Amino acid sequence: MIQLAGQLSLSFALMLALLQGLLPLWGSYRDNPYTLAAARPFALGQLALVVIAYVLLTIAFLNSDFMIAYVAENSHASLPFMYRLTAVWGAHEGSILLWILLLNVWTLLFILFEKQNSNLPLVLAILGLISFSFLCFLLLTSNPFAAAVGPQTGHDLNPLLQDPGFVIHPPMLYMGYVGFSVTFAITLAALIRGRLDANWANVARQFAIAAWCFLTLGIMLGSWWAYRVLGWGGFWFWDPVENASLLPWLSGTALIHTLALTEKRGTAKAWSALLALICFALSLLGTFLVRSGVLISAHTFANDPKRGVFLLLLLAILICAALFVYLIRLPQLSSPQKPFVPREIILLVNSILLIVAMLTILLGTLYPLIFDALHLGAISVGAPYFNLVMAPLVLLMMLVMGFAPFCAWQSQLVKRIWQLTWRKCCFCLLIMLIIWLQRMPFMTGISIGLSVWILVSVMSTFRIAPGMAFSHTGFAVFIIGIMLSSSLSTEKEVRLKPGQTTIIGPYQFLFIDTEGTSGSNFRGIRANFEVTKHNRHIVNLSPEKRIYTVRHMVMTKVDIHPSIFRDLYIALGEPYGQDDWSVRLYYKPFIRWIWAGGLLMILGGILGIIQNKKREEQNIHA
Amino acid sequence: MLDLQRLKLFLPFLFLLALFGLLGRELFYATPNEPPSVLIGEAVPHFQLPSLFSPSILFTPKTFHGQISLLNVWASWCYACQVEAPMLMKIKDQYHIPVYGIAYKDKAEDAKQWLQAHGNPYALIGSDLKGDVAIDLGVYGTPETFVIDRQGKIIYRHIGVLDQKAWDDVLHPLIQQLQKEKL
């Protein structure tokens, strides 16, 4: 029953999406107000049907309806309730359905916030066509409602995904990815109409910031989740799937800054429009890469070349069509010829740095494929490469970020900028010196010096430009977190028996005992530790080793004592005997600053949107 | 002037074509988790292993000279090796290709017991207790099978279970081609 209803909703949604896509385009061509007006109801209808399909799939999971193949492969009768809800997006088919759902949610948001927008029908049309393509992909190659073959008892959800972090990370990440489809549609609609004005720049920028906030949140959550679940204390691995999420983030950041320029001065229109198209293209590319199976990654979906081809064609058609429209309209996109002002130059430099960083990561991620295609063998491009290559780019970015608030929107002498900043520069150099004198690594010194430079530069702008102030502060805090945690952290691997103590940093870890533990779909061993510092009790930590019975997978469950200034992290390694365990301990100072910085960046984005709304209202009342 | 404009227009599409072509090709041909062996075309790296059944007899690469043979790295504790055992017997009995073995990190007793249970397709077995020879061969899992030519050069490496399909599609045609050369 659910199967049939689900398939029907999706099929009807497909039809509505097609109509939503084609009718307004036709209406725009023929200036027919009726077909143009059809955009909104069809969009809302499609949203309703997709929501119904999604809810039906969720119900199937909650009821453990194993007649549906997708449910059987990703759930089990003993799977806890919360994970049954979220297992809906645990594998390929469901995650595409989530993608489509969120695309329609963003469409709804656009309808709600941009009722007056004259381009509304065209934007909805483009979003409709994107949704139509993905619905085709879903129904033709990745049907979540496909019937199971033979009776099933359920394969359970991958234990790595049975974690609170998993509950929220994919939806937030997808909200980010899919959010750029709105800026894509807005830009493409404006290009089709042939009019890219300040209003376009403003609307595109607001939606870009919103999408960027979600994407930042998604990436931060992914990093935090990896830290908690993978058991090695790492928070970023330059894994191809992680890189795939970083690419739209970098170009999204460039987009936000460039649109500010276009909005304020009307220049760099062609570049902003191109960035808007590129952001979504990168989202699509990321979606493809992750599911294609062509790269080695810890995040794997079950791969089928036929699905990959469909997705690749979808991606190719969308991007080529957009590029075609862009190139046709390019001659008309000339910006007014004005002499550059300092703020403009610095925003363009920022663009360059971010896009070069994005292209570098793209090249590094695809390089093994290029090598293989040219029959040069197998090569790995891993963390050491990316860390080395990104360092100078990030440092340059930070240097530029610090100067930005002092660069005016009018013509300004370089001398004036220097007047405003030289004292702060000296202060930061002093900080760097102090750090180097502490025998800390060179890189740590420079990065922290530059982070302080950013903090000092936005110090007085919190009232006039809270968006920029908080975002830049967040980035500085983020970098401080990374540099301090990597240069100050210590780890230790020891073999312990109950009753033995080991020391890491200023903390003593006493191995108390082990006990059996079990949950609805796993059993395991829990080791209890007491942590003390100078004989003062700090916390009890209990890492576990679990076996998830259905999939026969062994999982290490880490225990962490978080704190603003340091994390204590403990994981069980291999058992040597009855109670003799290999234990890994990590002392990680300032690691929470990484995610705190991310949250500050998101706060900055939200404040930016709010400030813009306030300004709009002021303009209306003026 | 017009041609330059046209070219500029086409350039981004050419770039996209290259990108999508690359991705499309790799979709079908990429095996990212199974990198090809770097020893292909080179002589089998020198080793000297005691034979499993009579440790005084030494198994060295000299054994490969003058014939086309297979070198199979296996272990009694490896489930997949059990699965491919019948195929190896077939290669020995039906196709008459000599199969040599390296027992990877296997105790002699366990290996011998396994051979009694599953049959012994090997002309000679080297006992690689520490796994050093396997490392020299670039082996990273069991089973792996190498095709070795008359000069003792590695021609091909097959990763995983050697089944009838892999034999028919790749290894047997390769061996037949080698047999035709230079006789």
Next chain:
Amino acid sequence: MLSHTRLLSFLITLAFFFLSASVFAYNQSEYQFASNNDASRFDNILNETRCIVCQNQTLADSDAPLANDLRDKIYHLVLENKSDAEINDFLTSRYGEFILLRPRLQTSTMTLWFFPFFALLTAFVFLIRLKHK
């Protein structure tokens, strides 16, 4: 001026943390080295080599038996005072360039290593040209 003082005090607090924390590589009790230099070299190599069995982990992190064997091999090579390049050659002659997480600089990887620099250069030249128009 007030904000400067606040920042300074924050930084002084930070300095105390630097002084109290220690900085050393992890100490796997099985692999002892006479010199710290060797220990950190060993650690670096392990962190920059892929585990071929659990391909998403480095040799430092992986529990796979082959990872164990390779760690032993590398340990002995470091004790024999073999240089980083020699150890990399040992690994790549058996497992290919694939095993190194940092691609070595060869003609085939020139594009990879020099792309960022040349891209930046090109972009800045373009920007300057635009400014002078």
